[in-house]
Amino acid sequence: MVLDYSTYHATLFMASILIFSSQHLISGQPPATFITNSSISWINSPSYVVNSTDGAQVTPILSREGNGTVFVCGFLCDFNGTACVFGVLLFPKTYDSYLYYPKLVWSANRNNPVKVNATLQLRQDGGMFLMDSNGTLIWNTNTSGKIVLGFNLTMMGNLVLFGKSNDTIWQSFDHPTDSLVPGQIMAPGQKLISSISATDWNEGMFTLDVRSSGLFAYIESNPRQLYMSILAGKKPFQFPGLRVVFQRNISEGMYIQRFDFLNAQFMRFGADGHLRVYIWRGSYWEEGLDLLTDSNGDCGYPTVCGNYSVCGNGQCSCLQSAVGQTNFFQQINYRQPNQGCVLLTPVSCEHSQYHVLMELKDIAYIPLYLQYSSNKTELENCKRSCLSNCSCKAAQFRFDEPDSTMGDCALLNEVFSLTNNDGALNKTTLFIKVQNSSNLQASPSLVFSEKKSKRVTTIVGSTIAASFGLIFIVFTCFALLCKRREGVEEAEEEFLDQVPGMPSRFSYDELTVMTEDFSKKLGEGGFGSVFEGIMSDGTKIAVKRLQCFSNMKKSFLAEVATIGSIQHVNLVRLVGFCAEKSQRLLVYEYMANGSLDRWIFHQKQEQSLTWDVRKKIISDVAKGLAYLHEDCNNKIIHLDIKPQNILLDLNFNAKVSDFGLSKLVGKDESKIVTTMRGTPGYLAPEWLNSVITEKVDVYSFGVVILEIICGRKNLDRLQDEDNMHLLSLFKRKAEETQFLEMVEKNSEDMQLHREEAVEMMKIAAWCLQSDHTKRPSMSLVVKVLQGLVAAETNLDYSFPYPPMTRRIDEPNREREAVVGISLPFPSELSGPR
Numbered sequence: 037m038v039l040d041y042s043t044y045h046a047t048l049f050m051a052s053i054l055i056f057s058s059q060h061l062i063s064g065q066p067p068a069t070f071i072t073n074s075s076i077s078w079i080n081s082p083s084y085v086v087n088s089t090d091g092a093q094v095t096p097i098l099s100r101e102g103n104g105t106v107f108v109c110g111f112l113c114d115f116n117g118t119a120c121v122f123g124v125l126l127f128p129k130t131y132d133s134y135l136y137y138p139k140l141v142w143s144a145n146r147n148n149p150v151k152v153n154a155t156l157q158l159r160q161d162g163g164m165f166l167m168d169s170n171g172t173l174i175w176n177t178n179t180s181g182k183i184v185l186g187f188n189l190t191m192m193g194n195l196v197l198f199g200k201s202n203d204t205i206w207q208s209f210d211h212p213t214d215s216l217v218p219g220q221i222m223a224p225g226q227k228l229i230s231s232i233s234a235t236d237w238n239e240g241m242f243t244l245d246v247r248s249s250g251l252f253a254y255i256e257s258n259p260r261q262l263y264m265s266i267l268a269g270k271k272p273f274q275f276p277g278l279r280v281v282f283q284r285n286i287s288e289g290m291y292i293q294r295f296d297f298l299n300a301q302f303m304r305f306g307a308d309g310h311l312r313v314y315i316w317r318g319s320y321w322e323e324g325l326d327l328l329t330d331s332n333g334d335c336g337y338p339t340v341c342g343n344y345s346v347c348g349n350g351q352c353s354c355l356q357s358a359v360g361q362t363n364f365f366q367q368i369n370y371r372q373p374n375q376g377c378v379l380l381t382p383v384s385c386e387h388s389q390y391h392v393l394m395e396l397k398d399i400a401y402i403p404l405y406l407q408y409s410s411n412k413t414e415l416e417n418c419k420r421s422c423l424s425n426c427s428c429k430a431a432q433f434r435f436d437e438p439d440s441t442m443g444d445c446a447l448l449n450e451v452f453s454l455t456n457n458d459g460a461l462n463k464t465t466l467f468i469k470v471q472n473s474s475n476l477q478a479s480p481s482l483v484f485s486e487k488k489s490k491r492v493t494t495i496v497g498s499t500i501a502a503s504f505g506l507i508f509i510v511f512t513c514f515a516l517l518c519k520r521r522e523g524v525e526e527a528e529e530e531f532l533d534q535v536p537g538m539p540s541r542f543s544y545d546e547l548t549v550m551t552e553d554f555s556k557k558l559g560e561g562g563f564g565s566v567f568e569g570i571m572s573d574g575t576k577i578a579v580k581r582l583q584c585f586s587n588m589k590k591s592f593l594a595e596v597a598t599i600g601s602i603q604h605v606n607l608v609r610l611v612g613f614c615a616e617k618s619q620r621l622l623v624y625e626y627m628a629n630g631s632l633d634r635w636i637f638h639q640k641q642e643q644s645l646t647w648d649v650r651k652k653i654i655s656d657v658a659k660g661l662a663y664l665h666e667d668c669n670n671k672i673i674h675l676d677i678k679p680q681n682i683l684l685d686l687n688f689n690a691k692v693s694d695f696g697l698s699k700l701v702g703k704d705e706s707k708i709v710t711t712m713r714g715t716p717g718y719l720a721p722e723w724l725n726s727v728i729t730e731k732v733d734v735y736s737f738g739v740v741i742l743e744i745i746c747g748r749k750n751l752d753r754l755q756d757e758d759n760m761h762l763l764s765l766f767k768r769k770a771e772e773t774q775f776l777e778m779v780e781k782n783s784e785d786m787q788l789h790r791e792e793a794v795e796m797m798k799i800a801a802w803c804l805q806s807d808h809t810k811r812p813s814m815s816l817v818v819k820v821l822q823g824l825v826a827a828e829t830n831l832d833y834s835f836p837y838p839p840m841t842r843r844i845d846e847p848n849r850e851r852e853a854v855v856g857i858s859l860p861f862p863s864e865l866s867g868p869r
Contacts, residue, residue, distance in 0.1 A: 342376015400457030418445035606660030738803030747780030
């Protein structure tokens, strides 16, 4: 490949793209900088074996030598090329110039590996893009609209995109994964996320947050739990030839300061929750320092001994060894006790009458920094709360005083490793829920049972029945109804706890405190109201409080199950939920700029969005939908795409929200039959047949594009009758070839980009084709928006007209009905603001 470089940056470029020769780093070394006037592409073709033990291979793109190290940017693949990541590798510099034993210190797509023949593209008008071998966009630098002149690999291993004035547009140091290299500053607000294992690069269950006040290590359980903290201001960690600095100064953060320039070094947050520094010792990587263990101890890690296992004196043992019981637990592997233990009889919500609590004195749960309830309670109430909650697997009670029955209660939805706690300042007792068989008589010291109280209740009930027959009948009917409702709610909570990747569960009292008693309303919609809240760590949240829950329980279950198990940069993140008695709430990440409708359906020019922002919003929504349709384990059809369900963060990054009407479809299913649902004006014509595909979302997306470009609603009753329906107007302007007249006139910036806006309208027309088979997939739309493929030009502008709506006449007002769901309030808000 021959590249044309600008004279202005001639000093930055290498003569040509060179590759590694044989197994040596010799004169054929890749350059350290690339400059482009348009775009450059690299194909993942691994040919350089870097680790003979597992056959790992590299496709190098950039290389930079430092003191004792060689950094290489490129593709790293497993031995058969089925799992590859684009990232930065750290190699120790050896005396014979062999490049072996690399360490992956940064990766772009750790959760979405690509295959051989994947493509990395550097575009001047958009940044860096990673596409899999089938053309699917996997990752990008999210720098569209910025002029990128080239990219560079620094001596410290930082991958940098730069502009015309050598200004940094994007850098890998701002997006750490699980590792830090010497000189890399990890600023407050950033985090390290462990990998699943040394061979599985996907994000694991440990997170290390850096704040101005210190380091905080969490295990991402339900809810996430803190197991270690190191406050800022302590002395630097010292090791021969190495110093790890953590300063209180927010501008400095945490970084590795290296003294010994002859040896390669890096820091990694491991799959076991340890933060270790590694040093190259000539022929092997040595674990030089374990930064957290000194303050936390060997037994301070949640997975050190596996689940249901006690860590003590350097050994792991099942609970029966700790308390003299042999009825409930079994070692997974007797030769490797650190793998933990399992329940011989799993705890089942269907047999809650056999649930008992095993009392463990002087045994504490890891992590020790538990989220205790804010209100003091009695010991028996704590135990009763765990027994009545099927998702509770254990409860830890911390006594106020040694002889007191009052204290703090923490309910645990998962049981990690345990540790001896006999020397702790605060006396604690741990209760583990187990399943007791009907023929097993549990010891009173180990079992808390409510059978006695139930017998008393039965006697009292019988007395009341004998004395007050009519009252008893009424009371019995009421009790049966309540019991049935409790059973339904318990089954629902069991369902929620079984959903993979379920977000945090909050109590209603916690959300009441976070929202200041629901005092700051952000918006109101058909399902309820949305309130602003602040978590204990200062993070803003949006809390959707659902109303009339009995009529829309399926919507709540659908939303929690759908976005509780998926994550994407263009999908709103569900932080948690509350399912407590009749209260149902959803907790989202806070989106500072609210929903899209408030920005495009406006009257004032100062509120108008620029063309670049609108274009990016359209691209963001397309990426989010493409992920739902093609990249999830099950295809997810959203079914309610509209501006109210597109949220904007502080930087106007768009995210799709409100999955209450979504439908999960198997990968092998092409069509589904379902009842009509969604919002009038955005419903595809095939809804009349009730047999739909993901193309209904594509149709709705086309309507949204037109609304963004034209700055008006698809049905605007303030317009003349001929212009009331946007699609009808669009069809007429197409016949007259007067698309330019549809571009929003209230925005000067939009008028300056009318030609580009018209091209975007044609993409909308492609999405609006009456025949759903002629509409593009969302992944194809993404490629068109990126300029990788051309849009279809042979289009039919005979869109369905009029849109499917129902007119509802009410005193003094008229409004549209939402098909398939409860009627929206006048200020419609389906998602969180």
